[in-house]
Amino acid sequence: MENESLSQRAAELRARIHVANHYYEVVNDPVIPDAEYDRLMRELERMEREHPELLVSDSPTQRVGAPVSKLETISHDVPMLSLANAFADEEVVEFDRRIRELLGVEEVRYSTELKFDGLAISLLYRDGKLVRALTRGDGERGEDVTHTVRTIKSVPLLLMKMSRDRHGRSFSLVPENLEVRGEVCMPHASFYEFNQRALAEGRKTLANPRNAAAGAIRQLDPAEAKKRKLAFFAYGVGQGLENFTLLPSQSDVLVSLQELGFQVAAETGIAIGADGCLDFYRKVGNGRDQLPFDIDGVVYKVDRFDQQRALGFVSRAPRWAIAHKFPAQEEMTVVEAIDVQVGRTGAITPVARLKPVQVAGVVVTNATLHNADQIARLDVRVGDSVIVRRAGDVIPEVLSVLIERRPADTAPYALPSVCPACGSAVVRSEGEVVARCSGGLFCPAQRKQALIHFASRRAMDIEGLGERMVEDLVDFGFAHSVADLYRLSLAQLLDLKQQADARAGATPETVKAGKIASKWAENLIEAIERSRRQSLERLLFALGILQMGEETAKSLARAFGSLDAIRHADPMLLLALPDIGPKVASSITSFFAQPHNQEVIDALLANGVEPQASGVPSAALAARLDLGHLLGAAKALGAPLGRLGDTSIGRIAQARPSLEAVQAAGEHGLTALGVPAEAAAALFVLLAHPHWGPRLRAVDSAMAALREAAPQQAAGGPLAGKTVVLTGAMTAMTRDEAGARLEALGAKVAGSVSKKTSFVVAGEAAGSKLVKAQELGVPVWDEAQLLTFLAEQGG
DNA sequence: CAACCTCGAGTTCA
DNA sequence: CTCGAGGTTG
Numbered sequence: 001m002e003n004e005s006l007s008q009r010a011a012e013l014r015a016r017i018h019v020a021n022h023y024y025e026v027v028n029d030p031v032i033p034d035a036e037y038d039r040l041m042r043e044l045e046r047m048e049r050e051h052p053e054l055l056v057s058d059s060p061t062q063r064v065g066a067p068v069s070k071l072e073t074i075s076h077d078v079p080m081l082s083l084a085n086a087f088a089d090e091e092v093v094e095f096d097r098r099i100r101e102l103l104g105v106e107e108v109r110y111s112t113e114l115k116f117d118g119l120a121i122s123l124l125y126r127d128g129k130l131v132r133a134l135t136r137g138d139g140e141r142g143e144d145v146t147h148t149v150r151t152i153k154s155v156p157l158l159l160m161k162m163s164r165d166r167h168g169r170s171f172s173l174v175p176e177n178l179e180v181r182g183e184v185c186m187p188h189a190s191f192y193e194f195n196q197r198a199l200a201e202g203r204k205t206l207a208n209p210r211n212a213a214a215g216a217i218r219q220l221d222p223a224e225a226k227k228r229k230l231a232f233f234a235y236g237v238g239q240g241l242e243n244f245t246l247l248p249s250q251s252d253v254l255v256s257l258q259e260l261g262f263q264v265a266a267e268t269g270i271a272i273g274a275d276g277c278l279d280f281y282r283k284v285g286n287g288r289d290q291l292p293f294d295i296d297g298v299v300y301k302v303d304r305f306d307q308q309r310a311l312g313f314v315s316r317a318p319r320w321a322i323a324h325k326f327p328a329q330e331e332m333t334v335v336e337a338i339d340v341q342v343g344r345t346g347a348i349t350p351v352a353r354l355k356p357v358q359v360a361g362v363v364v365t366n367a368t369l370h371n372a373d374q375i376a377r378l379d380v381r382v383g384d385s386v387i388v389r390r391a392g393d394v395i396p397e398v399l400s401v402l403i404e405r406r407p408a409d410t411a412p413y414a415l416p417s418v419c420p421a422c423g424s425a426v427v428r429s430e431g432e433v434v435a436r437c438s439g440g441l442f443c444p445a446q447r448k449q450a451l452i453h454f455a456s457r458r459a460m461d462i463e464g465l466g467e468r469m470v471e472d473l474v475d476f477g478f479a480h481s482v483a484d485l486y487r488l489s490l491a492q493l494l495d496l497k498q499q500a501d502a503r504a505g506a507t508p509e510t511v512k513a514g515k516i517a518s519k520w521a522e523n524l525i526e527a528i529e530r531s532r533r534q535s536l537e538r539l540l541f542a543l544g545i546l547q548m549g550e551e552t553a554k555s556l557a558r559a560f561g562s563l564d565a566i567r568h569a570d571p572m573l574l575l576a577l578p579d580i581g582p583k584v585a586s587s588i589t590s591f592f593a594q595p596h597n598q599e600v601i602d603a604l605l606a607n608g609v610e611p612q613a614s615g616v617p618s619a620a621l622a623a624r625l626d627l628g629h630l631l632g633a634a635k636a637l638g639a640p641l642g643r644l645g646d647t648s649i650g651r652i653a654q655a656r657p658s659l660e661a662v663q664a665a666g667e668h669g670l671t672a673l674g675v676p677a678e679a680a681a682a683l684f685v686l687l688a689h690p691h692w693g694p695r696l697r698a699v700d701s702a703m704a705a706l707r708e709a710a711p712q713q714a715a716g717g718p719l720a721g722k723t724v725v726l727t728g729a730m731t732a733m734t735r736d737e738a739g740a741r742l743e744a745l746g747a748k749v750a751g752s753v754s755k756k757t758s759f760v761v762a763g764e765a766a767g768s769k770l771v772k773a774q775e776l777g778v779p780v781w782d783e784a785q786l787l788t789f790l791a792e793q794g795g
Numbered sequence: 796c797a798a799c800c801t802c803g804a805g806t807t808c809a
Numbered sequence: 810c811t812c813g814a815g816g817t818t819g
Contacts, residue, residue, distance in 0.1 A: 211809065214809095215809095341805090341806090343804075343805065344804085344805090345804075345805095347804075347805075349805070349806080351806090362807085362808060362809080363808090364807080364808085365807095365808095366806090366807070366808095367806095367807085368805075368806055368807085370805085370806095370811095370812080390807085395806060395807055395808095395810060395811080396806090396807065396808090397811095433812090433813070433814090434804090434805095434813095546803095547802090547803070547804095547815080548803090549802060549803045549804080550802090550803090551801080551802060551803085552802080552803085578816090578817090579801085579802085579815085579816065579817085580815095580816085581815055581816050581817090582815090582816095583814085583815060583816090584815070584816085750800085750801070751801065751802070752800075752801065752802090754799075754800055754801085755799090755800090756799090756800075
């Protein structure tokens, strides 16, 4: 009897607190005084303490639970899709036009909403109780962050049908199963308050509200998350939409979500057609600064669900919605200094050191000035006030100088004439934009960059060998060239660590204990060991040969199959290969012509580096390795061709696969092909040349050997002649794997979208390439389509 | 030789 | 991501 009235009282308290909390947090119109709220809370807490059997998980006292040990990754029942983006008004007009066309209607009604700059979260309710909160993750799988999301006061732990008059609290039916989607963000007030306190207490401040919110949500300890006072705004329903069958539109669902206790942005509304959307965009844009939280644009969704269903999806994004982003934010700041960086190739890059400034959500302190031309164009000087923006919302860029704010005593900036790292002359060759340090590997900066490049993920992929480590290795003389890496011993690494710690002036407490240090050193040795058997194409790329990127390295490695063949290859042969012209060929040749480089390669091989041959030569290679290209290459290298012109070369190449065949046929064998007698004679004079003759024959037989190894044709693969571009992240396989499988079917996998692209495979979070594909009308596949296709073809 | 497609190189911040 | 420039193609 008494127990029953106690539990009734507890239920009543919980309900009153839930309602009060809802009006305070969500409606922003408190129904009871703070003191009264606190009193109810205390009473409930006391009852729960004295009668633990009264405790239920959705009690308002239970927002902060125990810390978790790690974040679990869980699959979304319904994937969380991304939205297509629009930046210009025209794109919105086009979006509306397409929708009207597809639906065959005159006019479309849109739900207009804010695009929060926070992080997307899915909330799962069972029988009205919050049971799970997941981050968006990759859209397919997210992290379980229920423990931190529970601490957000505007996330209802329990759903109730909140009538909108402030006295009513009817507990009418709530859906059995409902997934609510929305955005968690940190309001400016919370952000400001948190940082004020952090400053006062000497703790680290948060960089921006977005990252602060993301960081808070991913905390293991919910108490930490609670301190950041986050907010949640609902904008849609995932699973459980069937609960709203009586509601025919998105805007109705938003109202209904509000009635269930969720906060929905007040700015949300309805617009008719593109004009209505653009009005909304401008209105929100103008009021953006007054909003209590950050947004990075607005979203338009076709309002009617029947129309949404009719429109469907394109490659993981709904066709019925688009995000209209605000332009990259621009800010003013001051150039405090202009430094230069020395790159791996010696490129001297000026960098503006800026007075820290918030631009589009992050604090920017550096901005590249690219090169001397750019500096001259802008006339940036130390002390100038400049406008900075984040290009493509990522990389900071100096847009312009505010001349009127320039201090009196400034001078135009000039690049240093000597390298700041080694003192060698800085040279800028004719017609080049970049200035380079001439010190080569004598320059410590270049040596460091060369090592960093060598170890980087896309090259030899030596984990644990990052910038800091390389710095120490070079400074303390443990590594002069990349080959030295393969001579490092455990003892040397520990010695290095000690010296580095000593230099850093580390106190004994901050120095890692001996055991940890040795574990670290073992790991590095292990990583270096693994890299010994890295593929040939990676090794070629890792060597840092100018103009030798991943693509060139790949095609060279596949064509030749061995490092030995490449390092001794005749430039004439290189020049005959596809995608290698005079610049690339001479860069490769001059790299291998330097005794020092050959020594390093010898040392690598002597220390157990065994590059693995990988892949087969491309079919394009075989088609290209003919007499015409051989003679073309010879001509480019200055061979005396005399009267042998391009037309004659073409004619000969058509009929004769090799020099051998030409010699067998003799001079009149050529004239019989319609080649002028002087041209045929010139070729034979060339072949008799003491230098060019043997060289041509040698390259000719090398070409024959490569041709031999190359596949005869893309033997009619199902994708022969198709060019495919991959973008975004795949879930079932990596992009590289997907590329390899497409290539196996005869496709050419390219890096950028153009008119010639046959189709684009767009994974999750696809960016500009997807946009470009849509612009050019290139077909787009999603990952599922690709997998189906591969399964069909792969057998 | 001009237009076009690609690739290489450099860069920022959390 | 963006710029510049190398290479290919019509």
